[in-house]
Amino acid sequence: MNASTTTYDESKIKTLSSLEHIRKRPGMYIGRLGDGSNQNDGIYILLKEVVDNSVDEFIMGAGKRIDINIDEKGFVQVRDYGRGIPLGKVIDCVSTINTGAKYNTDVFQFSVGLNGVGTKAVNALSDVFTVTSHRDGDFFKASFRSGKLCDKEQGETKEKNGTLIEFLPSAEMFPDFAFDPDFIAKRLWRYAYLNAGLKIYFDKKLYHSTNGLLDLLHKELDGAELYDPIYHRDDTLEFSFSHTDAFGDCYYTFVNGTYTNEGGTHLSAFREGILKGINEFSGKKFVNTDVRDGIVGTLAVKIKDPVFESQTKNKLGNTEVRSWIVNKVKDVVSKALYKDTESAQRLIDKIIRNENVRKELQSVRTEARANAKKVALKIHQLKDCKYHPSRKKPSAPGKENMVFITEGQSAAGSIVSARDPMTQAVFSLKGKPLNVFGQKMTTLYKNEEMFSLMRALDIEESISDLRYDKVILATDADVDGLHIRNLLLTFFLHYFEPLVKLGHVHILETPIFRVRNKKETIYCYSDKEKVSATKKLQGSGRQKINVETTRFKGLGEISPKEFKQFIGDNIRLRCVTLDSLSEVAKVLSFYMGKNTPARREYIMENLKLEL
Structure with a gap:
């Protein structure tokens, strides 16, 4: 090797400023970038970091209102009415890493942004960033461009105390981005439920809750609870839960105001506390599985030094919180059941039903597993990938593995030939899956197709065992394909609802048209794109260039060479999301239930004919 290419001296050592480092390695600070089409995209993390600071003011008793505005260009304004950043430290607080009052527990006892990065990341990843602090009749304003200070001013003001943050996300980092109001609304409702009494105004709408997490639980259940929810709130712990007739358990957990969608030690302690409280009251020894099945719960804890497993704070790692959460939840649950004997009896009846179902399933499970071993040691419908991240150490962004669920061998053939065998697996259905709405869990074990799919995903014992980061429904865009997609969604929502809630289920978008001339080919995903x-391709001259348009009727018509473009770096996925748990039962009942006349009437009323 040429020595000149391997010279290692002082000239090769680089020191980046804190904001330059954020721009160079944004994934370390906000996770994914994205264009705003996914609720976990970076622009929502930027908004969250700013709003978190305003909410912290409310938590500390300063300021009960937050105003949020976002214009059509994506320019964001967040104004709180708290204490305002101390005027002499405004610039440092938004531009120097590890600077902030949140290291001082006298000022901020329970804060999410303990690393001093939040607004610095927003500043670094914005084309325009301005901070204005109003404090006791004086103000200080600092303006930045791409993280670099370009202007500052100070003087007197008649504005109320508080801080105004304005920013426009970087066009370089977030090309063609757009905020989705529905994603923002969902986040703001969480803030409202977690901070009873706080008023947030956005898009001419007020987000406000008086009963905290109890309001959130009622919204999610919408009358589906089997008994009056058990609810508790104190300075550091708030929780509520009830049982439904659904399969599995579902929780909305938070730490210092941040949604921890992967749970953590606080969630495992919450579950253990519920189990111990019920057993203490009943004098029985119910097992965890029987108690948990059907639970929907909300949980929020406040701790001084939270340790998260990632910068984006999806999972809590503090082990010292376990014992006090377990003991507190156990005492609250036990006392609540003694006070409300009617609800207690309904809860115990639900657990006994769960126990009976589990025992009924044991023999069915044994038989299904034995039959599966007779057929083959491997799942013959699955073409697996080689890379499977450990659940203890999930995939890094950009290195996720995925499984495509296809409808038949022709579509599977194209994907198998075009896929990356390291990270992309394929599960091919033999035909239309069974409509499992309203079916018992035993049906899952008696149906070979559904049982094989559950085994392939490895979600029989727990959703946390899922072998793939993304479960992708890859069906045709015709009527049959959409029907199969709905049947698969029904399967996941009916038996494995948390899989959807945690954002693992996606829909693959594939082109409907191929438009080309002799020089260029464009793949189109809609009629609008085709036009x-x-x-x-026809050109703007008088003499139009001949253009050939091909409509793909199914995935099997797309050659492997073409398909590689659609499942590679430019893959288009739509994450399946839930507005609320209460909507799931209503939607499944209407579209997949036995109410055929009502569906037919709906179709006739909403039928549109294109001429």
Whole structure:
């Protein structure tokens, strides 16, 4: 090797400023970038970091209102009415890493942004960033461009105390981004439920809750609870739960105001506390599985030094919180059941039903597993990938593995030939899956197709055992394909609802049209894109260029060479999301239930004919 190419001296050592480092390695600070089409995209993390600071003011008793505005260009304004950043430290607080009052527990006892990075990341990843602090009749304003200070001013003001943050996300980091109001609304409702009494105004709407997590639980259940929820709130712990007739358990957990969608030690302690409280009251020894099945719960804890397993704070790692959460939850649950004997009896009846179902399933499970071993040691419908991250150490962003669920061998053949065998697996259905709405859990074990799919995903014992980061429904865009997609969604929502809630289930978007001339080919995902592509390839001159348009009827018509473009770096996925748990039962009942006349009437009323 040429020595000149391996010279290692002082000139090769680089020191980046804190904001330059954020711009160079944004994934370390906000996770994924994205364009705003996914609720976990970076622009929502930027908004969250700013709003978190305003909420912290409310938590500390300063300021009960937050105003949020976002214009059509994505320019964000967040104004709180707290104490305002101390005027002499405004610039440092938004531009120097490890600077902030949140290291001082006298000022901020329970804060999420303990690393001093929040607004610095927003500043670094914005084309325009301005901070204005109003404090006791004086103000200080600092303006930045791409993280670099470009202007500052100070003087007197008649504005109320508080802080105004304004920013426009970087066009370089977030090309063609757009905020989705529905994603923002969902986040703001969480803030409202976690901070009873706080008023947040956004898009001419007020987000406000008086009963905290109890309001959140009622919203999610919408009358589906089997008994009046058990609810508790004190300075450091708030929780509520009830049982439903659904399969599995579902929780909304938070630490210092941040949604921990992967749970953590606080959630495991919460579950253990519920189990011990019920057993103490009943004098029985119910097992964890029987108690948990059907639970929907909300949990929020406040701790001074939270340790998260990632910068984006999805999972709590503090082990010292376990014992006090377990003991507190156990005492609250036990006392609540003694006070409300009617609810207690309904809860115990539900657990006994769960126990009976589990025992009924044991023999069915044994038989199903034995039959599966007779057929083959491997799942013959699955073409697996080689890379499977440990659940204890999940995939890094950009290195996720995935499984495509296809409808038949023709579509599977194209994907198998075009996939990356390291990270992309394929599970091919033999035909239309069973409509499992309203079916017992035993049906899952008696149906070979559904049982094989459950085994392939490894979610029989727990959703946390899932072998893939993304479960992708890859069906045709025709009527049959959409029907199969709905049947699969029904399967996941009915038996494995948390899989959808945690954002693992996606829909693969594939092109419907191929538009090309002799020089260029454009793949189109809608009629609108087809019209635009046709105009572009025909040219603007008097003599139009001949354009060939091909409509793909199914995935099997797309050659492996073409397919590689659609499942590679430019893959288009739509994450399946839930507005609320209460909507799931209603939607499944209407579209997948036995109410055929009502569905037919709905279709006839909403039928649109294109001429």
